[in-house]
Amino acid sequence: MLEEARSRWHPIAAAHDLQFRHVFHGQLLGREFAVWRADDGYVNIWENRCLHRGVRLSIGINDGRELKCQYHGWRYSNRTAGCTYIPAHPADAPARTITNRTFPAVERYGLVWSSEEPRGELPDVIGLAEGKLLALRGIPVNAPADKVVERLKAYRFQPNGAIDGEGAEILIDAAQDFAVALRSRDGDAQTHGVFFVQPVDSNRSVIRGVLDQDAEGAARIDILRHHNERLSKLRDQVEREAANVPSPAPIEPVYERVSAELAEMPGMTTHGRKAALRVTVARKWQTADGIAGFELRPIKGILPTFQPGAHIDVHMPNGEIRQYSITNGPGETDSFVIGVKLERDSKGGSKCMHETVREGDVLAISEPRNNFPLRRDSTKTLFVAGGIGITPLLAMAQALKNQDLTHELHYFAQGEEHLAFADRLKYLGDALKPHLGLSPDQTGAELRQIVADYRNGMHLYICGPGPMLEAARKIATEQGWPDTAVHFEYFKNTNKIDDSSSFEVALARSCVTLQVPAGKTIMQVMRESGIDVPSSCEQGACGTCVATVIEGEPDHQDVYLNDAERKAGTKIMTCVSRAKSARLVLDI
Amino acid sequence: MTKCLDPVILNLWHPIGAIAEAVPGAVQDTVLLEERLSFALNADGEPVVWRSHPDVQGPARVPAADRLPARSTYGYVWTSLGSPPAELFLIPEYEEPDRRKLNAATFGVNVSAPRAIENFLDMGHFPYVHTDILGVEPHTEVKEYDVEISVDRDEILATRCRFFQPMASTASDGGADVDYVYRVPHPYCSVLYKSSPVDEARRDVIAVFLQPVDQEHVRAHMLLCVLDEDNEDKVIKRFQQTIFGQDKPILENQVPKRLPLDPRAETPIRADKSAIAYRRWLSQKGITYGVIPVAA
């Protein structure tokens, strides 16, 4: 019976229980749920337990996009239930695999339905047409569901049209394990009512009645009161009967274990996996002069969790692979929105996206990777974007805006018509500071003002064309910003790569030693010997292929690491960087 | 629920009440490890503890066979249902004459003792649970700290802990990092040392002694041993009571209530190093009471 019940759909709430920015505490067969509606309308049904330390998420905070746990402020995304931020470690991007258990949600007949392991879709309920229905107030009963169903078969009520009458004729239309369908007739008035019984636990149930006709105003209140009174009486009877027999033991929910990898204390970095996702281009539009916006929707299922600053690899029809930052705000998880600038000297990447790819096309993309994580423990965050460099910073600014954290987004562009994603920019309000049509010198002067007052606790994020990025970094250093407070992302590595050296690489964990000859990268050599290395841009810009150096002196040729990190010599981008010493030992 | 069968827990000293709140001669009833106990101070002010019995109305007439080990330490009455060690763990600062020693509060909490200890060791929740008092957003980072399980002292020690606190000292009004040291010298007791706002060179001591009522209920006794010459007792107490009142609803909403020792039951982060060490230490001791042991 219990096993059978697990595979069925049951109502767990009335649709009106999911109020704006509220988290509802649901329960089914002994298992608790945190149920919440995001501002985009999506209904989330999650295990009611934070993955961190087990605190109930039903006491968490629904900010319309994410659910925040009360204990340590972990944030979980709408729809994916993936953790997007761990405040105790602001500089780290949480592992994408920290994802809460979700359960299916269907809203129908004024109720919210779920199931632990559903077999098939939610079946149609005969006699209830979507639309003009009236969902009654749920009546909790301290008795097993089958006892409640038994009693409901003898439930008597008046039809809506003769609510003050007496002695309506009741017909049982159908009776099942967890529902009874009744028809009440009094003269011309007739109402069909289906009474679902939600098995909360072995000895607790909720009666959730739905009538086939709605009503307005006072009539509606009368109907609700009529059923409330009669169902409450019925509840009292069932509870009296149930009290006479020993109550069954409560159902112990089984919690899934977290993956072995997550149970280890995680290190500082995480690697995305290469698995390609399939998406369709749901919308393609010109969002600014020379910039096309693309909205990518999953073909089936839902997209993985992303964090602000994350990018995806887009595999294009012409075989090229390019990286694009996700511009979405928090909780916007039904599609990824990216911006592609048409590059004049395009080798086929942006040109293909602009000219060949159309709405409805299918593209393969990688899972989101975040090598440009956003700290949220900053007293004030400055974003400096140049041109298309707006994309990752836009996602970041929306995240801070959502949490009411102080920030400014300085957006440098040639003119008004070059500002992309106007709708998202508008959401930022006064935090957006456009700087339009400036010469390189004027840009420098402006930057100097922007970064003038460095105070401990502030952070600066820069993304834009190489020369502007260099200038901004230099100015920040001059104004006293420490390396640790300046974060940047290059579009591409324009350094001339010198691959003339040859050296030896020892992989400490894999226990192999490899020779890297001139003309080949460390990454290529590792891959040739069957060692799996994550990568994305493969030109030393995105940070995906980072490895830890245990011994030896790296010859950095990337643009990902900052000066302090370069000097420290403990990290290396294996796609372009090499060794100055004869031997390099990596923690791989 | 079956009564406690865990020999490690049975043989420990457990706190059952504050001396300061006991009236000599008056009998108090309490529950320890699901057993009903009574205790009172005798004419000499020494605690007497016995298994509750309707015929026994006062400390003078307790039959020797019903008596339980009893001691008065750190301002509390301690007892044991087994054979306890000769000594209780040491808090040397308690002997310093210029400290104020107070039972800040005794609170009933619907949670297991180990969950409450973990909460006591945890800094990451300060900005969220003790907002504007022990922490404040956006200062949420838990910086690297050190943890060791000291073998000779059989206790956990977390050092170099720092956390940003608004209004860190009475002298300045800005926030600053405050230093903490945590000790767990007993499976259900923990001692915290925290920079003193009045004397840079010394530390305030705050300890929590948990009385396990059963596997999922505790009475938390909170000892203060602080440097403070100005404030009245009730002001000092009220502050700790506020803090504790903020933790209580969180603790009571942790599922499961008993602490899971399986490393894969929950998701630890680096900030949880001390909790990870604590769980491992409980596992090594073979403790089963108040925890969900790792499945064999």
Ligand code: FES
């Ligand atoms: S228990 Fe939820 S954030 Fe720690």
Ligand SMILES: [Fe+2]
């Ligand atoms: Fe706390």
